[in-house]
Amino acid sequence: MNRSLITSLTNPLIKKARSLRQHKARAETRLFIVEGLHHVGEALEAGWEIESILYSPDVLTSDFGRDLISRVTPAPQPVSAQVMESLADKDNPQGILAVVHQKQTRLDDLDSVRIGAAVVSPQDPGNIGTILRTLDAVGADALFLLDGGVDPYHPTSVRASMGTIFWKPIVQTSFDEFMDWSRRGGYQRIATSAHANKNYHELKPNTPWILVLGSEQKGLSMEQIKACDVSISLPMRGRASSLNLAVAAGILLYQFATV
Numbered sequence: 001m002n003r004s005l006i007t008s009l010t011n012p013l014i015k016k017a018r019s020l021r022q023h024k025a026r027a028e029t030r031l032f033i034v035e036g037l038h039h040v041g042e043a044l045e046a047g048w049e050i051e052s053i054l055y056s057p058d059v060l061t062s063d064f065g066r067d068l069i070s071r072v073t074p075a076p077q078p079v080s081a082q083v084m085e086s087l088a089d090k091d092n093p094q095g096i097l098a099v100v101h102q103k104q105t106r107l108d109d110l111d112s113v114r115i116g117a118a119v120v121s122p123q124d125p126g127n128i129g130t131i132l133r134t135l136d137a138v139g140a141d142a143l144f145l146l147d148g149g150v151d152p153y154h155p156t157s158v159r160a161s162m163g164t165i166f167w168k169p170i171v172q173t174s175f176d177e178f179m180d181w182s183r184r185g186g187y188q189r190i191a192t193s194a195h196a197n198k199n200y201h202e203l204k205p206n207t208p209w210i211l212v213l214g215s216e217q218k219g220l221s222m223e224q225i226k227a228c229d230v231s232i233s234l235p236m237r238g239r240a241s242s243l244n245l246a247v248a249a250g251i252l253l254y255q256f257a258t259v
Contacts, residue, residue, distance in 0.1 A: 006078070007082070011083075013052065013054075014079070014083055016029075017052075021089070030101060035087075035090075035098075036093075037062065037064060037068065039162075043098055049100065050098055051101060052099045054087065055069055055097070056078070056079055056080065056095040056096075059095030060095030061095070069096070081095075089155050105171050107171055108181075114207055115138070115256075117135060118213070120175055120213070120224065121146070121215040122145065122245065125151070125160070126156050127160075127249075128154075128161075129156065129162075130160050130250075131249045131250075132160075132161040132164045132165055132170075135168055135253065136167060138257035140168075141169075143168060144170075144171050146173060152170050188205055188208070189227070189228035189229045190228065190230055190252075191212045191224065192212065192220065192233070193219065194241070194242060196232050198230065200232040200234055200251075200256075201255075203230065203232050209256065211253060213245060232252075234248055
C-alpha cells in the first residue's frame with residue numbers, strides 16, 4: 001500500500017523520530033534512530049525489530065536504496081526532503097532513516113563468549129561505536145558497559161559502529177555483577193592502567209579473557225584494577241599522557257586476539 005508523503009515537520013511520527021536524538025526519549029520508549037543506507041540495511045539483515053522506516057524519494061536515489069525500501073514490510077513512510085533534513089544528524093543525508101527497538105541483553109543471556117571488552121562509565125558515544133567496530137574486526141564476542149555512562153544507542157555511537165551494533169551483544173550492568181559473572185565463567189580479566197608494571201607485549205592472555213578499560217577521564221580505580229587478574233600498560237614515549245580510549249582498545253584487542 002502506498003503511503004502519502006509527509007511534508008509537515010510537526011507530524012506526530014516525525015516529532016517522535018526527532019525526539020529519539022535525546023536520551024530521555026530513548027530511555028522511555030526503548031527505541032533509537034538508525035540513519036543511512038548501510039546502517040538500516042544491517043539492522044534489517046540482522047533481524048532487529050523495526051518500528052518504522054522513513055525515506056525521502058527526492059534524496060534516496062541509489063538503486064540499492066530503492067531496492068531496499070521495495071522489499072521492506074510494512075511499507076516505508078515517504079517524507080519530503082525538508083522533513084528528512086530535519087531528522088538527519090549530518091549534512092547531505094542519504095535519505096533513509098529507521099526507528100528501531102533496542103535490545104536489552106543480560107549477562108545470563110550470553111552464550112559462548114571467548115573474547116570481550118568491558119568499559120567502566122564511558123562518556124564518549126563515538127568511542128563506544130568504534131570499540132564495537134574493532135571487536136567485530138578481531139572476532140571478539142561482546143561488549144560490557146559497566147556502572148552507567150553513555151547510552152550505546154546514542155546516534156553517534158550507532159553511526160561510529162558502522163553497523164556492528166546489530167551483530168555484537170552489548171550488556172549494561174554493574175562492575176560488581178560483571179566481576180561475579182566473569183569469575184564464575186573462568187574469564188581472565190585484563191585491566192588497563194598507565195601505572196601497571198607489565199607492558200602489554202609481555203602478556204599472552206588465557207582464553208577466555210575480557211579486556212577491562214576505564215573511562216576517558218578517570219581510567220580504572222585501584223580497587224577495580226586489583227579486582228582483575230592482571231594489569232597491563234601501553235608505553236607512552238611522547239608528551240601525551242594517555243591515548244584515546246577507542247585507540248587504546250583497538251591496539252590491545254588486536255594484540256591479544258591475534259597472539
